[in-house]
Amino acid sequence: MDLARLIQIARGAEPADLLLTNARVLDLYACDIIPADVAIAGGRIAGIALPETDAYQARDVLDLHGSYLAPGLIDGHVHIESSLVNVPEFARAIVPRGTTTIIADPHEIANVLGMTGIRYILDAAKYNPLSVFVMASSCVPAGPLESSGAQLSAYDLESLLQDKWVLGLAEMMDFRGVLATDDDVLAKLRTAAARPIDGHAPGVRGVDLNAYVAAGIGSDHECTTREEAQEKLRRGMVIMIREATGARNLSELVPLVTPQTSRRFVFCTDDRTPVTLLDEGHIDAMIRQSIVLGLDPLLAFQLASLNAAEYFGLRDRGAITPGRRADLIAFDDLRAPRPRLVFRHGQLVAQDGKLLPYDRPLRLATLPVSLSVPxxxxxxxxxxxxxxxxxxxxxxxxxxxxxxxxxxxxxxxxxxxxxxxxxxxxxxxxxxxxxxxxxxxxxxxxxxxxxxxx
Known part of the structure; x- marks a missing residue:
């Protein structure tokens, strides 16, 4: 939106588009809850003020009657393909549960269709009430023994990284290639330059871990024991706590999250089937489970939004502060949060667990046939x-x-x-x-x- 108008609205000199009143705002920087009215304009948060100040006017006003207001949830690492549905249907499942942004690694479809598959994900993600960012799949095929339908070179990844929706290099599964200084693997690592590089290093410890981190790899979502996660944490890695359908690591790793360490953890689902998504939920389910396990709710929301935003350089979201995107969720129970209202870019997109109607293209992105089995x-x-x-x-x-x-x-x-x-x-x-x-x-x-x- 126009910057001058945003500044004027933030000062209270012009009316906002929408004013959310009587909210209890989760301040994820100070780990506090503050009573506030939140002014929204052009899809951005213009300002936050105490309700009694009447600092803001707006064309539309929505009284939250004391509901909690948190930033939209972010999944730090997910394979959409594991949901067995296309991007619009995936959005229909997770947006009503409060997820407004995902960081997708499309390596499963890339293993079959290469660049065509990744371009399909990027195209299918358009015009949905869900922000879909992609990490360039670093290991296609996943290893030298795999029979894949395509291969991606460092040159392919470099071209992908020119897309504004591609944030960095996806999980480097070939940790053996990293340790062996394989030329092709190192060329892929170099393409990322200063962008985030995700890891995939189950059981890598000691001096091998030193080498893996020295290569520029910044995160890992494969920790299955507290000891492994602690060692990787001490080496400076961001630990993505995974709670997938078939790989459940949250209960083992959550005890490592403390006020001192919380900013180094991110929630991710990796691979969730439709049954798990519909019966349990998405990142919202991880928040509830972690709170049951004893984690402070404000720290749980840090892991579910702010930390992922900062790790991936998405500084326009992840917290409720002036200037950020108005990706927000409203809910009533801090210890068992279930989103009642979901806003994306200042627009109400889901209510009471249902996705609201939105404009979709008449023709969705399509894929070529990829199965050839005599x-x-x-x-x-x-x-x-x-x-x-x-x-x-x-x-x-x-x-x-x-x-x-x-x-x-x-x-x-x-x-x-x-x-x-x-x-x-x-x-x-x-x-x-x-x-x-x-x-x-x-x-x-x-x-x-x-x-x-x-």
Missing amino acids: RTSLQFRIPAQGNRMHVIQIIPNQIVTRAATDDATIAHAEAVADPGRDLLKLAVIERHTGSGRTGLGFVRGFGLQLGALA
Whole structure:
């Protein structure tokens, strides 16, 4: 908006577009709650004043009757693809829960479609009531053993980083390449220059961690133990506390968040399926869970908004201060917050858990067909080779697994699944080129007794 007009409205010399009265504003800098009226103009917060001062007038006035007012929530690391829906539907699920900004790593769709997939995410994110920023996917494919549908080079990433919606380099999963000073990996790190570089370094400790951080990598969302997170915290990393569908680390890591350390933590969901999103929630659910675990509500909101905004350089959001975007949520219970009203850029976009209607393009962004699997080439037989077999052991609520062995169940000279012992057959099928290549093995920990999952 016009800067001169914003200044005049902030001084009370001109009427604001919207005035939210009788709010209890969460001050995330001083960790305090202040009674205030909040003036909004042109999608920005123009000013904050005590209600009794009558400092502001506005064309529209909304009395919050003492509701709490917090900045819109920010997910510091998420793969939209894991929700199994497109960007507008993802927004419909999370905006009513208070999330107004996400930092997405589209490496899952990039693994299939490369730059076309990332451009699709950027295009599909337009005209939605959700701000979608992207981190340039650093590891496509994720590793040298992966059969991907595309590859991204440092040159590709450099072109992506010219887009204003691309903030930096997404999770550097190839930590082995970093430690080995692989030329391609280092070239990708250099493209980020001074921009944020996210990490992905499960179990990396000691001098290897020193090297990983020295490469310029600033965050990690793969900590599964307090000890690992503490060491990375001491090396200067921002710790993204993840609470995904299959990897739940919040209860283990929240005790590390104190008034002294809170500004070095960020909430993220990473991968949440539709069931988890709809039944539990999004970042709002992490706030409620952390408060139940003993975290001060104001610190929880720091992790859910201000900290992510500052880490990613989004200095126009994350707090309720003059000049920032009016991305706001209003709720009634500080210890179990559930957004009643959600504002994005000064406009009411969700109310009482429902997304309000908004203007959408008649034609949504589309993608080319990306599946090429010749059914005649598929086979899932595993010839028995002795009486023992290797098994992937799932660790409940974690993304990491263990290597194990067990007695093979053999039928007709083949190793077969044995649901009674929770031993299931696992197949990974190359889906991009129609080669028919299939990797087969056994996994324990799903508990599946009937049918199959794909």
